[in-house]
Amino acid sequence: MARALVFNHGGEVSRFGLTKHAREKLYGGRKRVVVDEQGRECERGLLSEDGSLLLPPGSVAMMYVDEQLDVVERADLRTVDEAGTVVERVGSTLDKEVPLRPVPLETLLDYVTSLVYLLDPEALGPDLAAALARGELFQGVFAYTDGFELQDLFVLQNDEGIWALVGRPTGFEWLRRAVPPPAPEDDALFEDDLDFGML
Amino acid sequence: MPRFFAITDERQRDSRVGYEGPRRPARRSFVNGAGAPVANARLVKATEGHDPAALLRRHPDPEALAQALLAGDPELDLENVGRRLPDVSQVWLGEEGKILYAARALKVVLDTQGNETSREDFVDVEATVAEEVALPWSGRLLPVERVVRSFALVQKLQLRHINGLTFDFLHQIARLLQEKRQLLLVGAGERGARPLIFSRNGSPYRGFLEGRADDDGFLLVLHLSNLELKRPAAPAVTP
Numbered sequence: 256m257a258r259a260l261v262f263n264h265g266g267e268v269s270r271f272g273l274t275k276h277a278r279e280k281l282y283g284g285r286k287r288v289v290v291d292e293q294g295r296e297c298e299r300g301l302l303s304e305d306g307s308l309l310l311p312p313g314s315v316a317m318m319y320v321d322e323q324l325d326v327v328e329r330a331d332l333r334t335v336d337e338a339g340t341v342v343e344r345v346g347s348t349l350d351k352e353v354p355l356r357p358v359p360l361e362t363l364l365d366y367v368t369s370l371v372y373l374l375d376p377e378a379l380g381p382d383l384a385a386a387l388a389r390g391e392l393f394q395g396v397f398a399y400t401d402g403f404e405l406q407d408l409f410v411l412q413n414d415e416g417i418w419a420l421v422g423r424p425t426g427f428e429w430l431r432r433a434v435p436p437p438a439p440e441d442d443a444l445f446e447d448d449l450d451f452g453m454l
Numbered sequence: 455m456p457r458f459f460a461i462t463d464e465r466q467r468d469s470r471v472g473y474e475g476p477r478r479p480a481r482r483s484f485v486n487g488a489g490a491p492v493a494n495a496r497l498v499k500a501t502e503g504h505d506p507a508a509l510l511r512r513h514p515d516p517e518a519l520a521q522a523l524l525a526g527d528p529e530l531d532l533e534n535v536g537r538r539l540p541d542v543s544q545v546w547l548g549e550e551g552k553i554l555y556a557a558r559a560l561k562v563v564l565d566t567q568g569n570e571t572s573r574e575d576f577v578d579v580e581a582t583v584a585e586e587v588a589l590p591w592s593g594r595l596l597p598v599e600r601v602v603r604s605f606a607l608v609q610k611l612q613l614r615h616i617n618g619l620t621f622d623f624l625h626q627i628a629r630l631l632q633e634k635r636q637l638l639l640v641g642a643g644e645r646g647a648r649p650l651i652f653s654r655n656g657s658p659y660r661g662f663l664e665g666r667a668d669d670d671g672f673l674l675v676l677h678l679s680n681l682e683l684k685r686p687a688a689p690a691v692t693p
Contacts, residue, residue, distance in 0.1 A: 279564070285564070289554075290558050291548040297554055308534060310502070313499070332484045332492060334483070337482075364607070367608065413604065427476065430615060432625075
């Protein structure tokens with residue numbers, strides 16, 4: 256059985272199949288290819304600066320190495336934040352109940368959408384169905400696979416269907432007028448007549 | 455570091471302003487089991503003549519290839535495998551892995567099923583957003599409700615003032631849009647009908663300008679979208 260998004264809205268559980276929504280499915284796509292004189296497609300390779308090494312596609316391995324240049328396996332890696340604190344892994348949210356809470360529609364303006372899913376209701380609770388039909392926006396969390404971060408997820412409905420938008424906050428801050436501090440009241444410069452002799 | 459473009463307000467005054475993308479998420483890094491830092495390294499895995507395609511050319515018969523692999527490890531270039539990747543340049547490889555000295559770039563167009571529909575010479579698409587030509591005030595306002603429900607807002611830029619005058623300029627735009635409770639459709643070209651392209655061959659977007667303002671501050675965000683929240687058409691069924 257395909258994995259699904261499961262939401263808990265006020266104790267009512269709904270389950271949705273999900274299909275990734277992408278430009279290519281909606282509009283088709285474009286790609287740039289490079290061909291030789293006979294029109295045959297070419298591949299990207301790498302040539303060392305001294306010309307001694309020619310590397311065809313797939314010839315470079317990405318590895319994690321420690322300070323002694325010993326390879327560290329992925330399973331042995333730990334992630335730390337800027338302060339050096341270990342970041343715990345979070346599991347996938349698929350097939351797990353994720354609480355949904357209603358938020359104002361404008362909330363989406365403060366997020367950058369990185370993933371869009373078209374949802375296929377497998378079991379849609381009547382309360383959530385009614386709220387979505389009324390135009391409400393819901394927020395939850397999302398992780399497709401195990402990782403180190405839960406992303407924000409929004410669920411909304413339009414005439415085309417029910418959508419899940421996954422994104423992260425923009426972090427934009429208001430810009431304020433930088434006004435110079437008021438001049439002190441006992442500003443000697445303007446106390447007396449202007450002194451042209453100092454010029 | 456801010457970049458710049460020029461934009462026009464509702465009174466047809468234009469000005470150069472700065473813009474920045476969203477903040478990057480907090481940096482994370484890897485350590486090993488002992489807590490020592492771990493770095494990402496690019497290592498040579500195979501070299502020309504030792505890669506699978508070259509081995510298959512040399513031994514087209516799978517049985518012969520298997521025997522050769524067992525007998526002499528021809529897939530291993532022991533002098534180079536495991537070395538850190540030196541400074542390299544990108545090259546194009548043609549038939550039999552040879553470097554191409556004259557290559558031709560093509561634009562291949564695919565339909566929604568991934569089938570090729572056309573193929574023509576690739577022509578660079580220039581940016582439509584620049585400091586020299588101001589983006590026009592399209593005058594076309596859309597309710598937040600419509601924008602949020604119809605488009606995936608996949609990129610955002612915050613417009614920033616570069617001096618006291620542009621503070622007032624952007625503050626007034628933000629205030630106007632807040633009062634109208636609508637987003638301004640932003641496009642390039644004389645009438646704002648062309649897509650926004652920020653760099654040569656960059657992604658084209660439709661833009662929606664949103665403003666919030668109070669007495670001494672503002673937030674002006676250009677929301678960018680290249681994707682509608684629209685169900686893809688069902689593929690045509692061939693009899």
